[in-house]
Amino acid sequence: MKIKKEVTIYDLAKELNYSPSTISRALNNHKSISKKTIKLIKEAAAGMGYRPNNLAAGLRNNKSNTIGVLISRINRPFMASLISGIEETARKAGYNVLISQSNDMYENEVSNCNALYDSRITGLIVSLSMETVDMAHFQKFIDQGIPIVFVDRVPDNFNSYKVVIDNYTAGYSATKHLIDQGCTRIAHFAGAQHRNIYEERKKGYLDALRESGLPIRDELIIHFKTLSFEEGNKATKKLLKMPEPPDGIFSANDTAAVSAIMCAKKMGVEVPQELAVIGFNDDPIASIMQPSLSTVSHPASKMGAISAKRILNHSGQNYDADLTEITVLGTEIIVRDSSLKRTRMLRSKTS
Amino acid sequence: MKIKKEVTIYDLAKELNYSPSTISRALNNHKSISKKTIKLIKEAAAGMGYRPNNLAAGLRNNKSNTIGVLISRINRPFMASLISGIEETARKAGYNVLISQSNDMYENEVSNCNALYDSRITGLIVSLSMETVDMAHFQKFIDQGIPIVFVDRVPDNFNSYKVVIDNYTAGYSATKHLIDQGCTRIAHFAGAQHRNIYEERKKGYLDALRESGLPIRDELIIHFKTLSFEEGNKATKKLLKMPEPPDGIFSANDTAAVSAIMCAKKMGVEVPQELAVIGFNDDPIASIMQPSLSTVSHPASKMGAISAKRILNHSGQNYDADLTEITVLGTEIIVRDSSLKRTRMLRSKTS
DNA sequence: TAAAGGTACGCAATCGATTCCGTTGATTAT
DNA sequence: ATAATCAACGGAATCGATTGCGTACCTTTA
Numbered sequence: 001m002k003i004k005k006e007v008t009i010y011d012l013a014k015e016l017n018y019s020p021s022t023i024s025r026a027l028n029n030h031k032s033i034s035k036k037t038i039k040l041i042k043e044a045a046a047g048m049g050y051r052p053n054n055l056a057a058g059l060r061n062n063k064s065n066t067i068g069v070l071i072s073r074i075n076r077p078f079m080a081s082l083i084s085g086i087e088e089t090a091r092k093a094g095y096n097v098l099i100s101q102s103n104d105m106y107e108n109e110v111s112n113c114n115a116l117y118d119s120r121i122t123g124l125i126v127s128l129s130m131e132t133v134d135m136a137h138f139q140k141f142i143d144q145g146i147p148i149v150f151v152d153r154v155p156d157n158f159n160s161y162k163v164v165i166d167n168y169t170a171g172y173s174a175t176k177h178l179i180d181q182g183c184t185r186i187a188h189f190a191g192a193q194h195r196n197i198y199e200e201r202k203k204g205y206l207d208a209l210r211e212s213g214l215p216i217r218d219e220l221i222i223h224f225k226t227l228s229f230e231e232g233n234k235a236t237k238k239l240l241k242m243p244e245p246p247d248g249i250f251s252a253n254d255t256a257a258v259s260a261i262m263c264a265k266k267m268g269v270e271v272p273q274e275l276a277v278i279g280f281n282d283d284p285i286a287s288i289m290q291p292s293l294s295t296v297s298h299p300a301s302k303m304g305a306i307s308a309k310r311i312l313n314h315s316g317q318n319y320d321a322d323l324t325e326i327t328v329l330g331t332e333i334i335v336r337d338s339s340l341k342r343t344r345m346l347r348s349k350t351s
Numbered sequence: 352m353k354i355k356k357e358v359t360i361y362d363l364a365k366e367l368n369y370s371p372s373t374i375s376r377a378l379n380n381h382k383s384i385s386k387k388t389i390k391l392i393k394e395a396a397a398g399m400g401y402r403p404n405n406l407a408a409g410l411r412n413n414k415s416n417t418i419g420v421l422i423s424r425i426n427r428p429f430m431a432s433l434i435s436g437i438e439e440t441a442r443k444a445g446y447n448v449l450i451s452q453s454n455d456m457y458e459n460e461v462s463n464c465n466a467l468y469d470s471r472i473t474g475l476i477v478s479l480s481m482e483t484v485d486m487a488h489f490q491k492f493i494d495q496g497i498p499i500v501f502v503d504r505v506p507d508n509f510n511s512y513k514v515v516i517d518n519y520t521a522g523y524s525a526t527k528h529l530i531d532q533g534c535t536r537i538a539h540f541a542g543a544q545h546r547n548i549y550e551e552r553k554k555g556y557l558d559a560l561r562e563s564g565l566p567i568r569d570e571l572i573i574h575f576k577t578l579s580f581e582e583g584n585k586a587t588k589k590l591l592k593m594p595e596p597p598d599g600i601f602s603a604n605d606t607a608a609v610s611a612i613m614c615a616k617k618m619g620v621e622v623p624q625e626l627a628v629i630g631f632n633d634d635p636i637a638s639i640m641q642p643s644l645s646t647v648s649h650p651a652s653k654m655g656a657i658s659a660k661r662i663l664n665h666s667g668q669n670y671d672a673d674l675t676e677i678t679v680l681g682t683e684i685i686v687r688d689s690s691l692k693r694t695r696m697l698r699s700k701t702s
Numbered sequence: 703t704a705a706a707g708g709t710a711c712g713c714a715a716t717c718g719a720t721t722c723c724g725t726t727g728a729t730t731a732t
Numbered sequence: 733a734t735a736a737t738c739a740a741c742g743g744a745a746t747c748g749a750t751t752g753c754g755t756a757c758c759t760t761t762a
Contacts, residue, residue, distance in 0.1 A: 703762100704761105704762100705760105705761090705762090706759105706760085706761080706762100707758105707759085707760075707761095708757105708758085708759075708760090709756105709757085709758075709759095710755105710756090710757090710758105711754105711755085711756090711757105712753105712754085712755080712756100713752105713753090713754080713755100714751100714752100714753100715750100715751090715752095716749100716750085716751090716752105717748105717749095717750090718747105719746100719747095720745100720746080720747090721744100721745090721746085722743105722744095722745090722746100723742105723743090723744095723745105724741105724742085724743080724744105725740105725741085725742075725743100726739105726740090726741085726742100727738105727739095727740095728737100728738085728739080728740105729736100729737080729738075729739090730735105730736080730737070730738090731734100731735085731736075731737085732733100732734090732735085732736095
């Protein structure tokens, strides 16, 4: 297979009897080039199949019009939506998106971080791995003035842009909702407590209980490692076998909540009558399963878009100037069947 | 914020009294550099915080150790898994992954294609948009010897690497399964017929009917545009209101299948007793919903991994040499509750 | 011991786009 | 009429890594 010679600005220069400088300026709409010349050059460029070489431009400018994304896993509904939001916003501004997943391992996060750095990305968007505690691998970006936006799973000992939801309020509201439904023994599926999103959700849970005068029972608070389906299954089985089982569960994610509901069904415990459940994330599954899962909705795609705008804004594009350092987005309690004790008679199509 | 000067191979050269050539060769383990020197240089590089500049290397080599991915949408379970598989494989080989989504629009596909080309990617992995018919925008990659791997939604008028599943057999088997369950009036939710994956699935459906001596009824074959939830809802409603409604549905994706089940429930039609349903993709939702959805499983992540290996292999890495031009992967019929008429009494926990 | 071979490195061009300084000719101001 | 201004463009260095060719020195062989 023969490889066609690529067309460069030098080829254009020779063809049109201009200098490469003029070609470059024309293609970038530089003001010191006449409109006529610009039009001429652009048409010739298109005609000859010229395509800019981002590597060359990037080398010269020491940046690549590329946003790097560093997350735990792509194939999770929240993450996929987040990336989608990032990509859409970046693309509109002419930026590319480099992705990498850590699989929640610190070591991978570090090496991916380096790989993205080596590509001279314009900015970095990060959702921390479960394991990450030390933040040293991010320092080199700061040293180079490369903006970092932490999303969702953010550090609290590192100063940078952050885009988060109000996890405390969300946790509080979710728990309050269960209390309003008449639950008095509410369990909590808590995530890893060194990730502050889970810490905040738990705090909200605790405060809601306190405020309502309900006792806090340690045996009803289960600390998960990954909030997986399997973990949820185990935890639920254990809870429901207790002499005084819980009558409600607030899970820090939907996956574990779903497993709880399915486990309860298997054990003959009726949801929501005997056990009300509310999850977190509003995964697609939540609205489809039976009973449909009450949950807290995350504006994932929007968070991605905002994060991307942060990067673009930082590079002086002033894309959306009224963004603050830390962006806190609101959440929404989505009430579905899995938590509806009180109004059950009115809407339940289950059982 | 002051920006630290980056360390280059020239800085290392000056510091260690070697030439830049030697530094470069040492860092790349070139054989003409002594082990001692390599060790010395690498240690100094690490100590001084040297980080390679991919842009410079890429410019020189005219490629960027980056795999470009061009898909319709990221936040679909299949696509997310596909990307995940690509990323994992690419990362292991030291490659980065650039993503872009077309949102199923031809125009976006073309411009994203150009953007990826401009970044001098090593190879391109594509799942075509619903709209795409003309393939001219891919030609420039071929002209430059840049490999393209089409995945899942592939063209049939363009010669390149392809990674697909056996859609015909899958469609045949899915339909046959419904027939085996005693269905005689089987409807088909068909995807856009200019995308051959949907064409093949339909062919399989038709042949299964023919082979079993069942009549083909055009009114039971619904052609969808996007196989969305809404479309599925409408189609199901229409079907179930027919004087002789179908007793089975083979849907070309899970989303529409789910909508069919939910619509049937609402209309008081029992699944699977009165209407057996089988979908396609094995989305996470399939195993969770009630009744659980029978479906055809796609090895999405594996398809991504294979596609990535194609690219790596093409660049002379000989990563996995026994891959053929077109890779056809098998599928699996996952039988769950939504299609189980015959053995219902034995396993159903529903109703 | 002289020729041959090998080891370990250096020189300088190269990749393509950008940009700081000019320069030229034309127009305007005084 | 002459200086000053300006529009429109060109020259050449620059970004950092790679690599073909060349060279100095050392070892081996006949």
